[in-house]
Amino acid sequence: MSQPTIALVHGAFADASSWAPAVRRLLERGYDVRAAAGPNRSLVGDAAYIRSVIEQIDGPVVLVGHSYGGAVIGIAGAAQNVVALVYAEGYVLEEGETIAQLQGRFPDSPLVPNLVFSPFPLGDSTGTDVSVKIDAFPEIFAIGVDPETARILAASQRPLAASVFEEPAPVAAWKTTPSWGIVSAGDRTINPDVERFGYERAGFRSVTELDAPHLSMYTHPEEVTQVILTAVAAVTEAD
Numbered sequence: 001m002s003q004p005t006i007a008l009v010h011g012a013f014a015d016a017s018s019w020a021p022a023v024r025r026l027l028e029r030g031y032d033v034r035a036a037a038g039p040n041r042s043l044v045g046d047a048a049y050i051r052s053v054i055e056q057i058d059g060p061v062v063l064v065g066h067s068y069g070g071a072v073i074g075i076a077g078a079a080q081n082v083v084a085l086v087y088a089e090g091y092v093l094e095e096g097e098t099i100a101q102l103q104g105r106f107p108d109s110p111l112v113p114n115l116v117f118s119p120f121p122l123g124d125s126t127g128t129d130v131s132v133k134i135d136a137f138p139e140i141f142a143i144g145v146d147p148e149t150a151r152i153l154a155a156s157q158r159p160l161a162a163s164v165f166e167e168p169a170p171v172a173a174w175k176t177t178p179s180w181g182i183v184s185a186g187d188r189t190i191n192p193d194v195e196r197f198g199y200e201r202a203g204f205r206s207v208t209e210l211d212a213p214h215l216s217m218y219t220h221p222e223e224v225t226q227v228i229l230t231a232v233a234a235v236t237e238a239d
Helices: 016-028 043-055 068-076 099-103 147-155 162-166 192-202 221-238
Strands: 005-009 033-036 061-066 082-088 115-122 125-132 179-184 206-210
Touching: 005 016, 005 043, 005 068, 016 033, 016 221, 033 043, 043 068, 061 068, 061 221, 068 082, 082 192, 082 221, 099 162, 099 192, 125 162, 179 192, 179 221, 192 206, 206 221
Parallel strands: 005 033, 005 061, 061 082, 082 179, 179 206
Antiparallel strands: 115 125
């Protein structure tokens, strides 16, 4: 197999720049990298968009998703050129399952009481955006990140449509694609047990647990990069 392209998918309340520390390390090692900007409007729609990006890449792809991006890659990863999936603090949905159902198995994280719900125009109706309280963002979502950077991330966060939480996943790509997972034991955005449960249920090739917060690719970029490269090496050598 030729060297795969590594495609990185961000989660809620973030954008593609959240992957910047890992992108730099992967580029320095000579890998072709794409960090796609997901719309954060609809689980199925976001996955369709990411899949369209992937399918325009010539050759194999290792697809990596952070947080909500895990739910996205579980659908978009059905693209034929995806050879591996890596979940970083990600939701692993079973076919027909919603994020709300998966999260509902476990106690809420500290994020929940710090969410803000705002209306936005949706054609002839109104949708609801979900974001994180600006003053709570650094200690909930961006804990461990440089304080000045955390303030910038809070001010520039990308909301998620609330309807996403109730959308069932139409497919579970991890059933047919080798997968790896990263758990952040200090995650205050997603209960780490949600991550552990999803990875164990899916029977991932391996799970790496970090003493890290939610944005592990910011606070522990080298460790996250190494997990991604482990997946790359496994599928390249197996060909």
